[in-house]
Amino acid sequence: MSEQSAGRRAGRVMWVLFWGAGLLLATHFFGQWEEKKHNPNQVPTSSHGDGFIEVRLAGNGQGHFMSTGAINGTSVLFMLDTGATDVAVPAELADSLKLKSGAPVTLSTANGMSTGYRTQIDSLQVGEIVLHNVRALVVPGMHGEEVLLGMSALKQLEFTQRDGTLVLRQTITP
Missing domain, CATH: 2.40.70.10 (Acid Proteases)
Known part of the structure; x- marks a missing residue:
């Protein structure tokens, strides 16, 4: 095998690996994007007030x-x-x-x-x-x-829904 054909073969292998890695990354990205559309509250955030904890949840599509x-x-x-x-x-x-x-x-x-x-x-x-x-x-x-x-x-919480957001509130007794 000549150096030139070995170089072409290595180039093809690198090209296939490049596209394979690109497809893997695209699949991973779109999988995460789809999951975020289905569950926009993957890491729900909480806020604290005087005697309560509140969690706001966004509705999905x-x-x-x-x-x-x-x-x-x-x-x-x-x-x-x-x-x-x-x-x-x-x-x-x-x-x-x-x-x-x-x-x-x-x-x-x-x-x-x-x-x-x-x-x-x-x-x-x-x-x-x-x-x-x-x-x-x-x-x-x-x-x-x-x-x-x-x-x-849910009956243990207060909850309200407005403009595509659901607010859950837990009252904390001292």
Whole structure:
């Protein structure tokens, strides 16, 4: 093999590596961009006032309020749902969070009737708002990684929605 053909071959390899790296970076960038569109509250910020903690959440393009948070110290993705009576956790996620399934309950969902199981969340967090001993349901038929943040948690907070922003406020008693 001549020096010239070896040089061309090395040039082609470098060109392929360059384009491969470019595609990898573009995929990473657009994946993050898409996730930020779906969950604009990946790192929710909190503000403190006299006797309260407040978290402001931006709505996503579909009008949903999504937020990264934590259940028992493990990061989860919440979708706030004032129409849900309880916090609802998909069964697979509940297993990884080590939530115990208790008594069965019949659930009436948009997809019809199903069975869920009562459980208790020791600690639920959004921003610096922390709730303890929150009633929840493990839902076997629920797919995905999103936890519905229902009224069993939200009733412990004040919340208002205006201009695409949802404000959650926790009153702190001294």
